[in-house]
Amino acid sequence: MPLPASLPLASVLLAAANTATPTVVAADGILCDLTRTLVGNQAKVICLIKPGTDPHSMALRPADRQNLAKAKIVLLNGYNLTPALNKIRTPGTVVKVGNIAVPNNPVKDPHIWHDPANVIAMANTVASSLKSLFDANGDSVIDQRRAKADRVLVSLGGWIGQQIATVPEKQRVVVTGHRTYDFLAKRYGFRELPVLDDYTTGGTLRPSSLSAISKSIKASGSKAIFPESLPPSKTMRRISRSSGVPIAKQVLFGDGQAPGKSLVQTATINVCIFVNAQGGRCDQETASQLQQRWAAI
Template sequence: MMQRLTGFTLAVVVLGGLAAGCGRLQSLRSSGPAGAEADNPQVLAADGVLCDLTRTLATSSFTVHCLLAGEEDPHTFSLSPEQRRRLEQSDLVLINGHGLTPVLATLAEAERAVAVAEAIELPSLEETDPLPMADHHDDHGHDDHHELSNGHSPDPHHDDHHDHGDVDPHVWHHPENTQAMAMVVTEELTRLAPEDATALRMLNQEAIAVLKDMDAWAEQQVETIPSQQRVLASRHKAFGYYAQRYGFRELALKGFSTTEAVRPAVLADLRRELAEANVVVLFSEQDPPGQSLQVISQQSGIPLSPRHLIADGLGAGQSTVETFVGNTCTITNGLQGQCDEAAGEDLSSRWRVLADHGHSTADAATNTEG
């Protein structure tokens, strides 16, 4: 039996209080041969992207547990008793790092916990363009500022949870970062099961090949978008790496308040600045779009994309590749390009075949009561 994590016990006790008051269904997905599961190295992947990467890259010698389903919000979840137990029993815990999962932040330095996105070299990002759209009539006491830097929002859907400090944690939106993350995962798995080194290396090579082809495919789709319209305007700063990789300007319409009627001068500034930025569509990261983004669309005359982007993890039931392909087609079609969805589906299919290389998967739901 592998030595279990000893560095997690104190951290898990501290984190346990964060689960108080949280009664809901939490799913823990496991992959690996059913009979040998207890004797396998136990690997816990904290979020949907890492879960998919780890399951795809691991041999059947491992049992991979997924702390969150792909579509669950990594910013706001609380640990259930079952999840705390998994943390204590794991030989390796993989977290994204850079503040993506705040409840797990204290685990970054724990024994055998690896913050994967912190272990790779990231390209530096230019600051997301803040449209300076604040109403300057502060003497009236109104709160209808919509300057990107002020951090206020009326939407209940984790609008402020994308403020992660100096580093954007959404690194997987850049395929080269995803490839680097895959290398880290494979290295950590090889440390646990060196006898599987050859098989793990082969799986990694196949995964990297798909990710490289996905990157080349995305470049081709972006080329169909008129160059002057390559502007990503959404509520948050989650697609900085994507924008950098494919030559977009990213605008984050953060802090626009709908608590009061917007005065004509503010609305005029908003329309002018969006027009100057050549914004032709607004992208939501939730379905339905948040109230503030709907108001911006209505008052500026700029339409909302009919499909929303997936920013924080994976689409429901989707893989990393499927989610990336979906986001790319949403952006491409929304900006009046033409996305080759058939070629994107071919990439997704290749990834599914790779992910199904011998794992048997069981889903278990644990009812948590804080």
Template sequence: MRRRTIAVFAALSCVLVGLTACAPGGSGRPSVVVTTNILGDITRNIVGDQAEVTVLMEANADPHSFGISAQQAARIEQADLVVYNGLGLEENVLRHVEAAGESGVPTFAAGDAVDPIAYTSGDTAGRPDPHFWTDPDRVIKAAALIADQVVQFVDGVDSTAIRANADRYRTELEELTTWISTSFARIPAGQRNLVTNHHVFGYLSQRFGFRVIGAVIPSGTTLASPSASDLRSLVTAIEQAGVRAIFVDSSQPDRLAQVLKQESRLAVQVIPLFSESLTGPDQGAPTYVQMMRANTKAISDGLAP
């Protein structure tokens, strides 16, 4: 009865905002709504053609600051399942997800379920780090759990097809992990030092043996800002560690990173990565696997002798 009431209110919301077909595609198919585009790609690999997958976050967006429309909020309320990152990542969308969950919509926080680690420095030290996707082994676990959620909560899907999709994708992710390890073998242990625009590669560092020297924004969110003393301290750390490159997210301005490059007495490159968002089809990282391959190549080229 509660789900029926939700559907009535959601339908009324669609009328109020002028939607002609609030259900995905107007087809009445099972609906899975996903907050971020990285999780959206992972979920689409699992779901295949068994249900409609709606991704809220556009390409090249910032997961910490993107917002949603009234139409998208209505889709969350109508979903058979909502998949979100959690751990505080979707700062402007979480309230909608929580409201849907309180109304009876099944929700799944992938980040909470994959053994999250905590930030070790900056103003978010001690808080859980939401950027688990930089470790493909954790994505393997998340993908399997998403498959479980789809089978359990999304009526009308073929569970055999979902499991087959999950097995195929697991093989692809296992091959990705092997390829990344081989690629990073080019970088001597003493040169595996990372400086990023904010703290985003803790999981990658743990998995593949890197050391995070610091971040331009000493925080786990792009919504923070560094002080002058933060930047001075980072310049000192860069010089002491002999850092060869600063890696910045392609969806974020690199102005502060360029300032650090100018302030440092070392020859430091500023190299863009696709760390928090997928791109459009022809922009280098339209899928999770392509994103990780592009980032691995950029890090290897930037740090290897």
């Protein structure tokens, strides 16, 4: 259709841009799934960090920079989960979701989403950030989706407590390399023993630290050591040999979403791996009900 001669081309392009689906970058942590769940098909959500990538050490690729240049809003987990995102260039509004949603975080631990109550707070922050993009209709769609998400997350919070209660009390401990599950541990009353953070500087394992780590793992009552990746690093294998405590056969996904999994799947999978390895019994059936409820939002 020919353009009306009286309308300058620039304003036509501007109008087209305003009605087009906005682009939102959901950078790291569990924001990819959370944002897509809340916004539905009203925005194009680009997830910057591929599931399974280590956010602490990732570097931005040219494609990431291009996506950031198109974004109306850039949602970051915050608390320095992904140092590479500290200096990004984007015309969009940058929101550090975690810093707003979970201001009470004395050690500035970025792994806040392991407590579902924090995910509810993050959903609130994401929803209010997205609202600037839409009209009243669009906003009410987000509100409805957020209310459904909240209900699943409240159920998830209760479900985690029930699973952890099946673990014998002296085995309610997660032995990791780096501190990751502090929010989960604090909410549900178990211990995290991040041996590399507690006993080494920069992860370097001296003979004296190896012996201190072995002692603390033996004393912890843990039946397994949870590595950050499989195959486990040389350091974690040495720690396992020296303490006599085996490495768990399945890896926990502590830094974001598990590959191909939603945030609720990731959370339930993590809890089941932990609970089963420590002598409890995880209820798979109720876990899949939660996963389905989340997927149906």
